[in-house]
Amino acid sequence: xxxxxxxxxxQVLKTGQSMTLQxxxxxxxxxxxxxxxxxxxxxxxxxxxxxxxxxxxxxxxNGYNVSRLNKREFSLRLESAAPSQTSVYFCASTGQGxxxxxxxxxxxxxxx
Amino acid sequence: xxxxxxxxxxxxxxxxxxxxxxxxxSSIFNTWLWYKQEPGEGPVLLIALYKAGELTSNGRLxxxxxxxxxxxxxxxxxxxxxxxGIYFCAGQGGNQxxxxxxxxxxxxx
Numbered sequence: 543x544x545x546x547x548x549x550x551x552x553q554v555l556k557t558g559q560s561m562t563l564q565x566x567x568x569x570x571x572x573x574x575x576x577x578x579x580x581x582x583x584x585x586x587x588x589x590x591x592x593x594x595x596x597x598x599x600x601x602x603x604n605g606y607n608v609s610r611l612n613k614r615e616f617s618l619r620l621e622s623a624a625p626s627q628t629s630v631y632f633c634a635s636t637g638q639g640x641x642x643x644x645x646x647x648x649x650x651x652x653x654x
Numbered sequence: 655x656x657x658x659x660x661x662x663x664x665x666x667x668x669x670x671x672x673x674x675x676x677x678x679x680s681s682i683f684n685t686w687l688w689y690k691q692e693p694g695e696g697p698v699l700l701i702a703l704y705k706a707g708e709l710t711s712n713g714r715l716x717x718x719x720x721x722x723x724x725x726x727x728x729x730x731x732x733x734x735x736x737x738x739g740i741y742f743c744a745g746q747g748g749n750q751x752x753x754x755x756x757x758x759x760x761x762x763x
Contacts, residue, residue, distance in 0.1 A: 546696075573749070584660075584742065584755040585697075592749055600750075632696050642687040642744065643751060645696030 545569070548633050548646035555623040555653045563618040563649050565633030571644075572637045574616035575600075576608060578629040579648075585632065591616055623653045660743055660754030668762050673730040675757045677743030685746035686719050686726040691756070692739045700741075701728070733761050 546567045555561055567574065572593045577585040587600030591610040605627060607619045616635075620627060630650050634643035660677045667673060677686070685704055689697035701712050703719035703726060710717055716729045726743055738761050743754040 577753075582755060584658075585753040587750065590750065634696075641702040642685075642689075642699050643697075645689075645698070647694070647696050 546633055546635055546644050546646035548631075548649050550649060551647070552650050553652070555620075555651065557624060557653060559623050560619065560621050561623065562620075563631055563633075563651075564615070565617065565646060566615045567633075567635040567644070568614065569635060569640070569644065570613070570637060571635035571640060572613070573635060574610065575634045575636075575643065576606075576616070576618045577632045577634065578602065579632060580629050588618065588631075623651075625653045627651065628653045658743060658745060658752055658754040660757055662757060663755070664758040664760070666760045666762065667733055669733060669735060671733055673733055673737070673759060674727065675741060676725060676727045677745070677754045678725040679745055679752075680724070681745070681747055682723040683745030683747060684723070685751075686717070687744040687746075687751065688715075688717050688726070688728050689742040689744065690739045691742065697742055730759075733759075735761050735763055737761050 549564045575590040576588040586602050589608040591597045594613045609617050630648045632648050633646040636643045658679050688700045691697040701717040706723050708719040714731045718727045740756040740758050742756045744751040
């Protein structure tokens, strides 16, 4: 099925460890986004890529980096994980003719 | 970022009842979206609204784009247990969508 695929689905990290969350979409969308979801705070934008080759900070970028590897893939990296980064992370994409965003199923990250 | 106020924060209703929730913003939006998120999944688009005053239905769901372009409403008629989830509004400003904090809906059989 066409859509947004995120890996891994679950991850536990120790404080200070690094990891990369992967996201790929097969809908030929130009724009891709990374959100984090915390209880009572809705979805907050971390970084986005309006088109291949560009990335921009969102509302909560500190502690994260991103790479738009190609049109399909947009990865999110935590260089030194902190407990405050415990959250559920969602990747989304959109493009011309699309109605809003299509979301992946999320990565549940726990930093201990 | 843009602030979207979504209310109520949570609802507990009996199966068969109708549900209403709304979203307000201090900014004007050109597009309003309503999403539903089920446990362990990402949000899924329910309804998209593109014009002020627009009223759009999707089965038992009806959403409206407010005349002022600063608010939107979602109604669910004759609720059923599978309506359980978190409902998010989203408004488009520039090239981004901004999300409300969600309304958690519990349907009691």
